[in-house]
Amino acid sequence: MKMPRHLYRLLALSLAVALPGPALAAQTYGLVVGVDQYPNDVSLDGAVRDAEDVYRAMSSAGFEVVKFTNEQARKDDIRKAWMDLVVKAAAGDTIIFTYAGHGAQMPELIAGDEADGLDEFLQLPGFDRNRAAETFNEIIVDNEMNAWFGEAESKGVHVLFVSDSCFSGGMSRSVSGKTRLAPAVTVKLAAPSQEAVDGAKVKEIDFKQVTVLAASLESQPTPEVIIDGEPRGALSWSFARAVEGSADRDGDGVITRIELEDYIFSNVKNRSEALQVPNFMPQVARSESEVVVRLTRGLPAGADSGAAAGTTTKLVKPAKDLGWTGQIALDITGAAARPKNAEGTGTPFRWDVASGVFYTPNGDVAGENVGADRIQSVVDKFVLLDFLKAMASQNPGSVSLKPVRDIYAAGDRLRFDAPPGRYPNMLVFNLANTGEVQFLDMQAAGTESGQFKLTDVEVVKPYGADHLITIWTAEPVDAIGAVLADPKVTPQTLLQALMTRLDGKEASVAIQPLYTRETL
Numbered sequence: 001m002k003m004p005r006h007l008y009r010l011l012a013l014s015l016a017v018a019l020p021g022p023a024l025a026a027q028t029y030g031l032v033v034g035v036d037q038y039p040n041d042v043s044l045d046g047a048v049r050d051a052e053d054v055y056r057a058m059s060s061a062g063f064e065v066v067k068f069t070n071e072q073a074r075k076d077d078i079r080k081a082w083m084d085l086v087v088k089a090a091a092g093d094t095i096i097f098t099y100a101g102h103g104a105q106m107p108e109l110i111a112g113d114e115a116d117g118l119d120e121f122l123q124l125p126g127f128d129r130n131r132a133a134e135t136f137n138e139i140i141v142d143n144e145m146n147a148w149f150g151e152a153e154s155k156g157v158h159v160l161f162v163s164d165s166c167f168s169g170g171m172s173r174s175v176s177g178k179t180r181l182a183p184a185v186t187v188k189l190a191a192p193s194q195e196a197v198d199g200a201k202v203k204e205i206d207f208k209q210v211t212v213l214a215a216s217l218e219s220q221p222t223p224e225v226i227i228d229g230e231p232r233g234a235l236s237w238s239f240a241r242a243v244e245g246s247a248d249r250d251g252d253g254v255i256t257r258i259e260l261e262d263y264i265f266s267n268v269k270n271r272s273e274a275l276q277v278p279n280f281m282p283q284v285a286r287s288e289s290e291v292v293v294r295l296t297r298g299l300p301a302g303a304d305s306g307a308a309a310g311t312t313t314k315l316v317k318p319a320k321d322l323g324w325t326g327q328i329a330l331d332i333t334g335a336a337a338r339p340k341n342a343e344g345t346g347t348p349f350r351w352d353v354a355s356g357v358f359y360t361p362n363g364d365v366a367g368e369n370v371g372a373d374r375i376q377s378v379v380d381k382f383v384l385l386d387f388l389k390a391m392a393s394q395n396p397g398s399v400s401l402k403p404v405r406d407i408y409a410a411g412d413r414l415r416f417d418a419p420p421g422r423y424p425n426m427l428v429f430n431l432a433n434t435g436e437v438q439f440l441d442m443q444a445a446g447t448e449s450g451q452f453k454l455t456d457v458e459v460v461k462p463y464g465a466d467h468l469i470t471i472w473t474a475e476p477v478d479a480i481g482a483v484l485a486d487p488k489v490t491p492q493t494l495l496q497a498l499m500t501r502l503d504g505k506e507a508s509v510a511i512q513p514l515y516t517r518e519t520l
Contacts (some may be wrong), residue, residue, distance in 0.1 A: 052235030091156030104348015176363025253296030266396030377435025421472030433464025
């Protein structure tokens with residue numbers, strides 16, 4: 001995703017305004033926008049679901065939230081709602097603004113303002129690029145958002161902007177879903193507002209209380225991916241789970257910038273199957289304790305929530321309480337017996353019997369040469385993977401695969417690192433594209449290294465989607481290790497062992513998708 005260079009600058013004049021003292025009871029407000037229906041452009045499938053999900057999560061957290069979807073998303077109404085929240089908020093409060101929909105680019109409004117000569121904008125339903133001059137009031141330009149955010153910061157109000165859209169980029173994998181990138185505007189337009197002019201004058205370094213979270217890097221698009229059988233934005237889905245409390249790692253009632261980073265990076269990778277990497281601005285947290293979301297209402301703005309309210313133990317839910325069904329949906333092209341656990345609902349996986357190609361609901365090739373003798377193992381692999389994703393949604397771990405790409409070709413050499421986790425016991429294994437389970441490592445408490453590395457892995461046949469899994473836990477892992485060490489272990493057997501030993505228990509899970517093919 002192309003991050004707007006000016007997206008979080010502060011109006012220079014606002015810096016001269018004295019900041020009020022801290023509020024006695026910090027509050028959080030939300031402004032949620034989601035657009036699927038674009039009468040003058042390609043419509044989306046999951047942006048309104050994203051908005052509704054984030055709205056429910058923020059409302060359940062006790063935030064005061066206003067929401068605009070589809071034709072309700074008119075610029076003047078959104079602008080008024082923002083101003084109302086800024087007026088209502090006091091110093092120390094937070095406004096969270098989330099957007100799911102199309103992003104696009106246009107020639108810069110102010111000459112010399114952008115290094116690449118392009119401004120970025122959020123596209124609302126009323127905009128028609130074929131009548132751009134007449135409908136330009138239905139876009140929100142990055143410079144305008146500078147001014148909006150500056151209004152909040154001048155009062156000492158924190159801002160978190162979550163943008164589940166994209167402005168540029170391309171992907172290597174063949175994915176069937178839509179991307180949140182609208183065609184660029186090519187004609188030179190006048191500035192749609194005075195704010196679009198004023199916002200070009202400020203410098204991003206001036207912002208002290210604004211954080212921007214974008215769905216992907218400049219080099220990547222933001223795709224709509226299938227989550228729980230439905231098209232969604234991986235960032236919005238992950239942010240909703242974060243606000244529900246999953247990102248609050250220590251259960252103290254606040255989500256720090258570092259906690260949000262760790263949670264969002266891992267879960268966006270898991271849910272997008274490594275198609276995108278989120279982007280935070282500023283890239284580094286301003287401090288180790290910087291708070292970006294306050295889940296506990298009524299605490300003083302500067303108070304430590306754990307100290308004031310008492311640190312609580314997080315509730316760990318079993319996978320079925322997190323939406324895991326133990327099934328996947330599967331379409332079969334050609335005559336074949338239906339595997340067990342392939343009667344789920346939602347967007348299906350697809351198996352072409354004649355070619356042996358197995359496709360994910362996103363349209364990725366997940367396996368080649370999958371015959372009748374392998375199909376059950378492949379289905380069981382994805383049932384197990386969904387179970388692991390449910391576990392990871394509560395407590396994700398962090399691993400890395402380098403170089404970072406969305407797909408790798410035959411002969412590529414990779415490095416996989418699983419660092420020490422927060423728990424003393426660790427399991428590492430691979431769920432291969434063939435459906436096989438490949439045991440890589442087990443470390444129990446007291447192990448000297450506490451980490452795992454694969455330093456020179458070469459991509460070879462068979463191609464498809466592997467998933468490198470790391471689990472850290474304080475629970476005993478010897479019995480699970482014994483299951484993994486069996487050369488005949490199946491995904492179904494491993495699933496039963498994990499359900500028996502770790503389901504509903506404290507465990508951190510990291511999933512590293514690895515998509516391969518013969519040539520790029």
